[in-house]
Amino acid sequence: MTHFTFPAKLTAALRDRALPLLRGMTHLHWAGLFAGSLIGIGILLSLASQQAEATRAEPALATVLHDNGLTVTVPLTLPAARSVNVTPATELPWQSITIKPGDHLSSLFPRLGLSPQQLHEIMALGHVTAGLARVKPGQEIKFRTAGNQLQELLYEVDEKSLHVKRESGKFAAYLTNHAVETRVSYAAGTIKSSLFEDAQAAGLSDNHTMEMADIFGWDIDFALDLREGDSFGVVYQEQFMNGLKLRDGVILAAEFTNRGKTYRAVRYSDPEGNINYYTPDGLAMRKAFLRTPVKFSRISSRFSLARYHPILHRMRAHKGVDYAAPIGTPVKAAGAGKVTFKGVKGGYGNVVILQHGSQYSTLYGHLHKFAPGLKQGAPVQQGQTIGYVGKTGLASGPHLHYEFRVAGVHKNPLTVTMPKADPIPEKYKAGFLAEAHRLSEQIALIKNDRLALKTP
């Protein structure tokens, strides 16, 4: 999936397609978020790129729009004696069974008065029905029976549905892949109480909120830096099947304004399939160090905000930053490095010290416990869980005490200039920027059209 490789028809398509979208957006939250300022170019960029993707996807989509991506029929000959006169299957009621822990079809069949032989016959249909051997608690199976004869069975999991039918005395199985439809959605909002609550109010799922925090987590410390009045806008995908939401898709682009500074990110997948977020001018969002070394979650977010003022004694005598979070919240390595210390150290309690290259080191104190398998001298990856928030040592309540040192000198990790990660690879940069430029022109056209709309 390459967002920035466009078919020629985009130019024409973009205006037709993006324009109604933008018109629609003005009736949504966008107006509120962007009032008084121009709509973020990053958002528009990806909006347009998504249009391109939708345009590209069209031919393939049309062929699979209505079910039957794959249909396999395996007839099975049954002894004639088993053919009995039964009520036509269509008049029989469906019975719906929800799988309970420990349930298997071999226990369900007898419960429904069906012989193990029938299950055996169905399973003998081969790989088509193999999924029935892996039913999980909470899943639903529907049955139609006539006396002790199974007539139909329906088992739907995610985008697949298995339909077993008795057809003139034989079982036949149909496996259908439903078409999964990807839709693009938009959400925007302003921070009033907490990131998760305000994002939810704007229509964003917790997953997408977490992802947004990850995308901007290199620049914004969501645990300490969030302020009332901060704002966000996200363009994201959702996957639907038969009109019902199946799951969240990816975030295509987002922008976040934190304390007056706006950050923008656009998702880019290079031809090799590497996916990263970049600024609209091609700089990596990823940095050598994470801003927030605690795993940010709905719970720790609420916790941090509730305890915001009392714990904000950053850079006092102890030269660190404290992150209030519930005991057990995972603590992440801020950057890739090596464990130089793991153990108990005075007031720090359980502490881990990491060395990153020759210049940088980070320290994580008051840990409840260390991550299993973490060894002194061993390498760690950025974001790897190294321990869990606790209150060991001199700590009044559960929090992570975090220190950041450059060449042995304590620095405020919230203000120190971090080494930068690689920008968009050189071989893709020209394409990325060229498309970004071309899109800017399209955006200018769309803006003009929008302005024209307001004039009767």
Ligand SMILES: [Zn+2]
């Ligand atoms: Zn501290």
